Amino acid sequence: MRAVTFYNTLGRRLGPFEPLELGKVRFYTCGPTVYNHAHIGNLRTFLFEDLLRRGLRFLGYEVTQVMNVTDVDDKTIREAAAAGLSLDDYTAPYIDSFFEDLDTLHIERAEEYPRATHHIPEMIAMVESLVAKGYAYVADGSVFFRIAEDDDYGRLSGFDLAEVRQGERVASDEYDKEDVRDFVLWKGAKPEEPSWDSPWGPGRPGWHLECSAMSMRYLGETFDIHTGGVDNIFPHHENEIAQSESTTGKPFARYWLHAEHLIVDGEKMSKSAGNFYTLKELLAQGVEPRAMRYLLSSTHYRKKLNFTLEGLADASAALRRLDEMRFRLDHAREEAAEPSLVAATGEALERFTEAVADDLNVAGCLGTVFGFSKKVNVAIEAGELGPGDRERVHRLLARFDELLGVLDPAAWQPAETGEAGDDAAIDALVAERQQARESRDFVRADEIRDELAALGIAIEDTPQGPRWKRQ
Ligand SMILES: [Zn+2]
Incomplete structure (x- = not known):
């Protein structure tokens, strides 16, 4: 098998890729948050991951890819409430839309698409383990990760904890935390919010926790590659590492690959700039x-x-x-x-x-x-x-x-003009038209030409005979 080189964000260098198991690659991909249609920046990342799986297979590896679907988080809850719908009813069309987009771009399906709302027990078990080990604490019905307990926090992103002074706000949050740098694992439910029962009362998982629990559920405590967009590096992926490695005491993902941003006409894509595309x-x-x-x-x-x-x-x-x-x-x-x-x-x-x-x-x-x-x-x-x-x-x-x-x-070729993809069928029609012309049946010849034009095929008559091409 050919030696493969990847740029690992963890360590920031190009180096040889060696999977845990010879010839097999297990990789996890942060999937869509289904509160809206995916934009083309999201799709650039998903397409990178498609090329990665195809590329690894091209080189002879067997690939197992898992991509989560975030169907509960702050955005999905907020939008579902605004629409007056249950979380499931609100997210269902966006889940469909996500898969339609994958099909449109011929992005291959991953082996698994776990949904966050289907894996709450695994998430609760992980939080319980972190609390038992002293890596997490309960405050006001929510559970937080205690960053001061994690010696190597920041090694993926290069984020330096010492530079964040006590009292400085790194993320706005209305919960009571011991330390502003701590992040939430489990959020206590506010009135009217969708919630699940837990040892800390009704609540829901934090987004970072979802990916840790689902990746390890399907790929094991240590797996080969974790991917996402560069905007996921901090805090999302940093927090995934902190929670996962504190839970298991083992390395989490061994290689971290990140796709850069997509920009539009040289500018950051945003709705307010009017250059936002789905x-x-x-x-x-x-x-x-x-x-x-x-x-x-x-x-x-x-x-x-x-x-x-x-x-x-x-x-x-x-x-x-x-x-x-x-x-x-x-x-x-x-x-x-x-x-x-x-x-x-x-x-x-x-x-x-x-x-x-x-x-x-x-x-x-x-x-x-x-x-x-x-x-x-x-x-x-x-x-x-x-x-x-x-x-x-x-x-x-x-x-x-x-x-x-x-x-x-x-x-x-779109399904309804499937014939246009069939060169043999086109050749046969072109030959039939030629025969009609030779027997001076110009009405029939024109009919066939129009038929082909409708399929996006143009015929050119040359001294060597007719030629056709797709337009
Ligand atoms: Zn993720």
Whole structure:
């Protein structure tokens, strides 16, 4: 198995990745808080995690990924109350919306999507253990983590506790705490709030606790990778480490990978700046999901991704160039005596694989795809395709697409125009039209042309015969 390098936020360095169990990776991903539709910044992170799971599998690892669904926290409670709905009724459509967005972007499903409200007993057990060990205390029906007990607090984020003076407020909170730096594990319920019974009275879990309890429930006390957005590093992930390691006395996640922010037109995305997008809004404006996936993949996950509509148009154009190469390949003859793309396919696969193993360098992978595509075009133009070359190229593109998930146009045809994905069907229609023309049945020929146009296929009549392409 090839050596893999990742940048571990814990320790802030690039280094070799070695899973606990040879050939197997267990990783946890902070999932959506389902109080609203996901915005494209959330989706950038989810897509990074999709590329990570696909990349690890591409390199031969078996992957178990768990992504939580936060269906109880301050925001879901506040919005459900404002809408006059129960928590479940309020979050249900946003859970559906989240899965729809994953499907739209061809993000593979994780192995498990645990919901916070389905794991309250595990969370209570963890808090009980922390109280028993002296890492947590009860105040006013709530339970807090006692940060002064945790010697290495701050090692993920570099947050220096000594710099936070007593009395300074790091987070606004109306509860009674021994120390302002302490964070809440269990929140006592206020009147009218949804709550669960606990040894400390009715209440609900704090957000940080949810991820600790669910990750360890599904992946064990120590697992390989924990991911999220950079905005999760502090305090969320720092607090997850503090609670989990204080509970078990063992290391929690061994590698921490974080996706950088998505910005829009060079600015922070925000509703007040008017540059805030959900995927559904973009789809309503006619944005192609495939171009969206390409664009969100094309910047290295540790760099800020600048989303612009021009960038999206460029992504579409880049995909067209690759489709065009595929089209030409399918219509070219293998007329040379010897194959000419054996070495090129081997080199491209090697370079692509190296990029995957180099801290998931998807931008590098895309560079290899375009370099290779150029070689294929040159070979076609020179009439150098030989026995097996077409199949060889198709096999390599399919292998690349195990990671990228954007190269096969047929996989992205909407279900209702499924036929358009079927090249053979298009070829047959084009041939039928040609026959109609030859027998001077222009009405039928035009009907077929219109039919194809409705599927997004344009026909061009050339001296060599008709050619078609997707628009
Ligand atoms: Zn989390």
